[in-house]
Amino acid sequence: xxxxxxxxxxxxxxxxxxxxxxxxxxxxxxxxxxxxxxxxxxxxxxxxxxxxxxxxxxxxxxxxxxxxxxxxxxxxxxxxxxxxxxxxxxxxxxxxxxxxxxxxxxxxxxxxxxxxxxxxxxxxxxxxxxxxxxxxxxxxxxxxxxxxxxxxxxxxxxxxxxxxxxxxxxxxxxxxxxxxxxxxxxxxxxxxxxxxxxxxxxx
Numbered sequence: 001x002x003x004x005x006x007x008x009x010x011x012x013x014x015x016x017x018x019x020x021x022x023x024x025x026x027x028x029x030x031x032x033x034x035x036x037x038x039x040x041x042x043x044x045x046x047x048x049x050x051x052x053x054x055x056x057x058x059x060x061x062x063x064x065x066x067x068x069x070x071x072x073x074x075x076x077x078x079x080x081x082x083x084x085x086x087x088x089x090x091x092x093x094x095x096x097x098x099x100x101x102x103x104x105x106x107x108x109x110x111x112x113x114x115x116x117x118x119x120x121x122x123x124x125x126x127x128x129x130x131x132x133x134x135x136x137x138x139x140x141x142x143x144x145x146x147x148x149x150x151x152x153x154x155x156x157x158x159x160x161x162x163x164x165x166x167x168x169x170x171x172x173x174x175x176x177x178x179x180x181x182x183x184x185x186x187x188x189x190x191x192x193x194x195x196x197x198x199x200x201x202x203x
Contacts, residue, residue: 002029002082002186007089008036012043014087014108017175018182019050027179029186032079035072037091053079065094073097083185086140087178095142103192105140106185108178110170112136112152117145122167131157133166135174137181139192150190150197153177 004022006015015034021027034047034054047054057072073096076084086093086107098105111121113136116128125133134154141147153173157166184190189200 003080004029004031004083004085004182004186005033005035005076005079005081006031006043006085006087008034008041008043008087009038009090010041010043010088012041012046012087013171014174014178015043015085016046018085018087018179019046019052021179021183027183027186029083029182033076033081035075035089037089043087059091065092066096069094069097073100083182085178085182092144093140098140098142103139106137106150106181107140107145107147108174109136109138109145110167110174112154113138113145113149122170123163126157126161126163126166133157133170135170135177137177139197148192148195148197150181150184151177151199 008015019031022029022031031052034044034052036044036054036056037059039056039058044054055075057068059068082104084101084105086105093105109117109121111125112134116125122133132154134152136152137150139147139150153176155170155173184199191198191200
């Protein structure tokens with residue numbers, strides 16, 4: 001059973017989606033910790049309700065990003081974490097934690113990478129006039145939304161869409177895709193070869 005830490009800054013809807021699949025027994029892992037930079041994050045309330053250990057690491061002005069994440073890593077080391085899941089965590093990770101957990105940190109992005117990296121991806125895709133958008137789960141590297149793509153889901157843009165309705169439909173697919181990728185990781189079915197990620201067939 002893989003030991004999972006979830007990082008979040010807000011409502012944690014993807015955290016909830018993943019945890020529900022853990023509860024159903026479809027994921028061969030357990031969420032043993034939730035980490036947040038925001039003491040008011042609603043995702044922490046859900047962790048409290050479910051009896052999941054959770055801790056807030058507020059970013060103080062006196063710490064560098066590397067020092068900030070070193071504190072988090074020291075906490076994770078006590079829990080023997082196998083996988084870090086970024087579920088709406090709004091601080092860009094530093095190189096030390098990325099190196100320590102290479103190919104063991106996954107993120108979901110609400111666009112079809114490499115298009116529209118960064119913030120407000122759904123709005124920018126809608127305003128650009130794309131006919132298809134979607135979501136991407138990828139491993140984290142030192143860039144912003146540049147790590148190897150694991151899987152994607154495509155969402156058509158309808159003529160009567162606005163940025164909000166498109167974002168809502170993308171989120172529906174996120175809640176399907178992210179738990180599936182976590183399941184694949186926990187089943188040791190993801191193979192990284194450079195920028196390519198291959199999915200092993202089930203035995």
